[in-house]
Amino acid sequence: MKKQRAYKFRLYPDRQQEILFHKTFGCCRFLYNHMLADRKEMYEKTGKTKRLTPAGYKKEHPWLKEVDSLALANVQLHLEAAYRKFFADKKAGFPKFKSRHRCRKSYTTNVVNGNIRLKDGRLRLPKAGEVKIRCHREIPEGYILKSVTVSMDRSGKYFASLLYEYPASENQAAGKDRKEADILGIDFAMRGMAVFSDGSRAEYPMYYRKAQERLAREQSKLSRCKKGSSNREKQKRKLARCHEKVRNQRKDYLHKLSRQIADRYDAVSVEDIDMKAMSQCLQFGKSVMDDSYGAFRDMLRYKLEEQGKELVKVDRFFPSSKMCSRCGNVKKELRLDERIYRCGCGNCMDRDVNAAVNIREEGRRLLMTA
């Protein structure tokens, strides 16, 4: 079986490459919007939708030929995917037009006959040629480059996301006696970030919390700037840089934490929680329930899988909090403010650690019966 993994590196295009990138972003958006409009019109007139290809548009707008043709081919695939998603689930919404200001500035191109190469701090891209790139991470041997997404963030930095395919290794834990496997159970708590079955907990470092406070200050400064003023534009850029810093700090922290855990344990057990649904139903502020739970789990999963290890997901209805991790008795009720779990058997422990131990043991059971 093949697995995929993406690496995101910073790009340093020269002036001409920068112009070409912008042109490509623009052409992709143009093509997307025109294809969407034409399909809509066709549907309204005939009740049918037909697949459109970039070729016809190139004839009409020859300047589309100046950019990477694979990027345009991917636009067609993206649009078709958006349609498929809509037809499969109407809640996904009808494909939308891409706005010049709001949409993400990016394009994706594919590796065909070695047209893209990463070598000596340079990424060779179709049309753009050799672009300076900073690879802060080594690509393991045997990884095969499949596609590249070039993007520009709001603060004006360029990035390349390189998608690699690699052969999935055999599961090590399967060979080992699973009873003996060293498993870590994780309970995602509301306050801290996570509580572990070994009794430790992970919390964001101080510098991260400081940066978040600063972010809130810059945000409120922006709201006081007059609309359309140059100060407002300046503050907007400042805020974007601040957001980016916080994002990077968080990512860096989560990468390090997941690396430590993946290297140390044979398997990790977590609750299969739908974070999106949860944050909606409990109405947590975005700052509290950022996307880090999900991101952390993804990082853990691929870091474990790379080593032939496993991330086990425990059913969301498993009573991890209400069950005693010593005798297995399940309480009928457990109030949110009961921070210590007390049981008739004499067990008395931190509520979240108790849950983490239960998650670990349920993970062990699942691993053994798998």
Ligand SMILES: [Zn+2]
């Ligand atoms: Zn008990």
